[in-house]
Amino acid sequence: MSVMSKIKETIICLKAGRVTLPYPAHPKPVPQAFRGRPIFDATKCIGCGGCASNCPAREILLLDICQEIRILKYLGRRCAYCGRCADVCPEKAITMSKEFENATDNIGDIGQTLELFMSTCQRCGRCFKEMSPLEQLKMKGYRFDDLQNERWIFRSQSYLGDAPFTDDIKIEME
Amino acid sequence: MLKNLCKKMSAKSLWVYHANSGGCNGCDIEVLNALTPYYDVERFGIKLVGSPRHADVMLCQGPAMRSTAKALKRAYEAMPAPKLVFAIGSCACGGGLWHDSYSVIGPVEKILPVSYYIPGCPPRPEAIIYGVAVALGLVEKKTAPVDFKQPEYRIPIYHPDDPHRDEKSEKS
Numbered sequence: 110m111s112v113m114s115k116i117k118e119t120i121i122c123l124k125a126g127r128v129t130l131p132y133p134a135h136p137k138p139v140p141q142a143f144r145g146r147p148i149f150d151a152t153k154c155i156g157c158g159g160c161a162s163n164c165p166a167r168e169i170l171l172l173d174i175c176q177e178i179r180i181l182k183y184l185g186r187r188c189a190y191c192g193r194c195a196d197v198c199p200e201k202a203i204t205m206s207k208e209f210e211n212a213t214d215n216i217g218d219i220g221q222t223l224e225l226f227m228s229t230c231q232r233c234g235r236c237f238k239e240m241s242p243l244e245q246l247k248m249k250g251y252r253f254d255d256l257q258n259e260r261w262i263f264r265s266q267s268y269l270g271d272a273p274f275t276d277d278i279k280i281e282m283e
Numbered sequence: 284m285l286k287n288l289c290k291k292m293s294a295k296s297l298w299v300y301h302a303n304s305g306g307c308n309g310c311d312i313e314v315l316n317a318l319t320p321y322y323d324v325e326r327f328g329i330k331l332v333g334s335p336r337h338a339d340v341m342l343c344q345g346p347a348m349r350s351t352a353k354a355l356k357r358a359y360e361a362m363p364a365p366k367l368v369f370a371i372g373s374c375a376c377g378g379g380l381w382h383d384s385y386s387v388i389g390p391v392e393k394i395l396p397v398s399y400y401i402p403g404c405p406p407r408p409e410a411i412i413y414g415v416a417v418a419l420g421l422v423e424k425k426t427a428p429v430d431f432k433q434p435e436y437r438i439p440i441y442h443p444d445d446p447h448r449d450e451k452s453e454k455s
Contacts, residue, residue, distance in 0.1 A: 129323045132409055133416045139407075151431030166373070166380050177435070186390070187377030189404035211426050212401045212414030216376060216392075219402060221429040 144190045144205040149183060149221050153202035156225040160194035160203060172256050179227050182256055185219030296328025300338030304355045306345025309405040310372040314342060317408040335361040346374045347388040359395050370397045371411060373404040
């Protein structure tokens, strides 16, 4: 009886044949609706900051270094590839590519930095009127994100760079 | 130096230990998928072991949490000396979507020295195999940092108090 079951098992195993995919040697196509790494197109971007306001992982940072130049930095490290930035972009400057082979030894390789030229209002020089507290919560317009430490700055806290970090790890590990 | 180390290790085989420090099990399933016959990683000599004392490579999934940071550090210290750490998934690479909540400390690299990053939420099993292949030196990494710069255009400024206003408009 046990011999028969072994023979049956052998037949089942032989029927399956070879199933292993030759992956690293041959590329494997991804499904049709696959969302990979977002690609930012600087030529189309108008710098509205909609992607930065809508990113659930908060990893698209904006910094206005002067009136006319705005830096948009995509970190890519905690991106969940949800595609919301591509969805909200009015100029379709962000496309969700099909790249998934993003393994690196340096996390900075995944980032993308755009230096955008923002034109000035010809009448007043600055296009942002004074905001109501409710509009301030939406955080659109002039922003100072902390590009060095790679974190958002909330308007309500009005924090600019120099405030010290609370070092959680030292508290925990000792 | 790291490359030579990897080559020396790959002469034998990488034994991986799979440490989940508070992830959602999505990346766990993808890692276990890479061990199935479809993506057979045992042809590269990769084997899953149950104890960090037997392992060469630690696969970290999930962010460093307040409650598990200590245990993760101890598991890393228990591994024998030439050791690699792979951060798999966007939680381990950057802290995940809940990176700023109370219980999450942040990415794994705040606690352990991470040698390879595999972003994705979760990464496909192919992406994990690709990351291992990059570490072994079988393939080159594809990603590179991108810096774009838009050209600056000169804008004529029209101001009602500008005495040369009419000349400027004639020129343009």
